[in-house]
Amino acid sequence: MQMRINRVSLMLRGRPVLHDLSATLQPGRVTVILGANGAGKSTLLSCLAGLRVPDRGTVLLGEQPVPGMDPRVRGRQIGLMPQRAEIHWDVDVETLVGLGRMPHRGRWGLTEGDRAAISSAMAATDVTALRQRKALRLSGGEQGRVLLARVLAGEPHWLLADEPLASLDPAHQLDVLDRLRDAARGGAGVVVVLHDLTHAARVADEALVLKQGHLLAAGPAANVLTPEVLAQAYGVEVHLARTADGAPIIVPVRRIA
């Protein structure tokens, strides 16, 4: 099922934040949302998750408008990893990851299916060794992986992540990018807000570039992640390169006057 953004506009506190955005997102592909600070990336992600209702236009999952969906059904289909990591109680990692099964759970305890999903989510993010540890005592990076595991445990059809690489060390950043790609390969649609251009280039199949709430460019990553578009989006001159084995590198060089 596709996700379609249909002429979405949104005002927040009297200011226009999103202008008449339209795009189509395909399942099984990783779409990266890029843009300068304040361009509207997180707001757009909230609209995709059904947490904000656009003033004009709508977001459709298949044929269904996302805001109108039954919240539980929506919770099963769409998983969101918010930007701010919040853990309010001193629970252990396994319990925290288990919270991701909430949209699926019946009246009583965890089923075999629930337990399997939790285990595989923990394995995928390499936190199985931490399962008995208290989540609040973990390092920032470990917490980040645990919170991603929570979203994965819900086995969503659409995985939305808002800057999931913050506070991760390079090894784990690459791991998370790999997990996102695995999720897409498994059939889920993945939409990620990233601010590092090299990471974006590494993981993106498609890209949406926002500038001040307008859609600057949309399409396959190779077409969008070009110096011209990025100069317009960020106001910087970038240098594109490739490593010896073909991995892309995008480096900002200098501000454009």
Next chain:
Amino acid sequence: MNNAQRNGLLAAVLLLAMLASLLAGPVWVSPSDWGAGGLKAIILFELRLPRAILGAAIGAGLGLAGAVMQGFLRNPLADPGLFGVSSSAALGAVISLYFGFAASALLLPLFALAGAALGMAALSLLVGRSESLILFTLAGLILASLSGSLTALMISLAPTPFATAQIVNWLMGALTDRSWADVQLVVPLIVLGAIILAGTARPLDSLTLGETAARSMGVDLGRLQWRVVIGVGLLVGASVAAAGIIGFVGLIVPHLVRPLVGHRPGAVLLPSALAGALLVVLADSLVRVLPTTSELRLGIAMSLLGTPFFLALLVRMRRELT
């Protein structure tokens, strides 16, 4: 010991405590007196038994309300009184004492319940549809402050020192001489409140991740808020109607229980109810057997228990922080 075993143990200890409370008091009743009829049987069945049941129900209600409040506000030091409903219930009762409505002993609890209902209505009008926790806490504060001031006003306007003493005495909280009539009025309301709050366990769990993540999983936070207000209002209103102001149970009990159940908010609910019931039943038995000239007011006993608890908490926190 897993959660189910622990809850079973708590329930068993509670039952034992209730049986013990039937025996304890200025007049000691031994198990052999139960069937014998006569004075001691009267004391047992008309005074001690309703009192034990009422104490357990109120303790369970306050413990549960405290657990839900702490989970909902994501604050381990939240107290059911924060909504201001206990203050407005107390105001209702004080008004009935002030105007001397003495047609029936049941009139005072009815006034207290009316006060609680008005308090909940006022809270809902103040908060409206907003889901902001700060707004909520502020509205509760306004309500508590207003009710508290009006209560103090009533006390100061009391016509004779005896009336003042009567009001102040009632406010300090007690289960003395309560009857089956009180049980019939209050216990159904507590059961209703408990049923309403039992369903909040899952949404409270989801709030561990914060509001955004909870909403993204399909949790209706607006509906949760109203279940919490109505459920806590019922439990607190009923307990004030029966026994005056009994503090600290809602604050201490969930706090003590939480580390034992792994800190998951939903898992704290049932053990808090059981442990709250146990605490009140034990405290009530204690005030009956202490060799003070008049029976120590239950609310005072709870306050006396609460202070060393907080002291211990403070000492432990200082140690952890250094």
Next chain:
Amino acid sequence: MGLRPSNACAPAARPPTQRARTLRRVAPLLAGLLCAGVLAGCNQRQPAPAPLPDHPRRIVSMNPCADALLQPLADPARIAGISHYSQDPRASSVSLEWAQRFTATAGTAEEVIGLSPDLVIAGPHVALPTVEALARLGIPLLQLPVANSVEESLVQVTLVGAALGEQARAQALAAEIRAAVAAAAPADTARPSALVWQGGGLVPGEGTLVDDLMTRAGLSNLSRRHGLAIWGVLGLERLIASPPELLLAGEGGDSPDRMLQHPATARLADAVTTGSYPGQLLHCAGPTIIAASARLAEARASLRP
């Protein structure tokens, strides 16, 4: 959090106003609460009070003023229990050595029932649950209101005497009280102003027993001029602005009253005669009136230069 469309282009019907939705949620709950309360209330039949016995043999008193009536009117053998206040010298209105002979209760139904009484005498401020508990268990209860005048007190003496079956002793006590009040009446027509001052500025006014006693002892209670109700608090300023000729300081212990120790009141020493008025004399009517009247007459006499 902008969750709802805020401009006119929002599709579909208008949502109900915020107030309507809130009321719709809360109204059923309020209605339910009130119904529950009314039903529970209607289901309770008031327990009918038990009739008083002719010659009670096990009398329990829950009130120190009732104890003060029991002392002259009842044989000790018939008294099963008294109020714990009577065993506390600061609150007692009976002699301690008499009081210590009996079991004392704090006034809960449980303790009272444990003494197997056939008559319970109490004051007006017993908690309603306790009153109903006694009625439910068929224990006769005689509740005495606060006596606010000598006449009301004499009526109570007769009432209690009848309840105990000791009419003769009651008549004798009533005669004693009348005689003491008459003896305290002054020979002259002067009516010096006076105030009884309890700790913290609490002053008894018109409609209290001590006000009646003061009038009969030839004193004019200045509380009327200050516009105080039955019991009121009089600030130091007003006391100094119009001081009485006789100030009776009524605390029961030797702890000096903070307000009367104020430097401002030292200035009053020339215009005002102070006398002591023990707090015990303010607690009860009945036999206490005898000592109270004597004290008032004595204080008035100390005024004459």
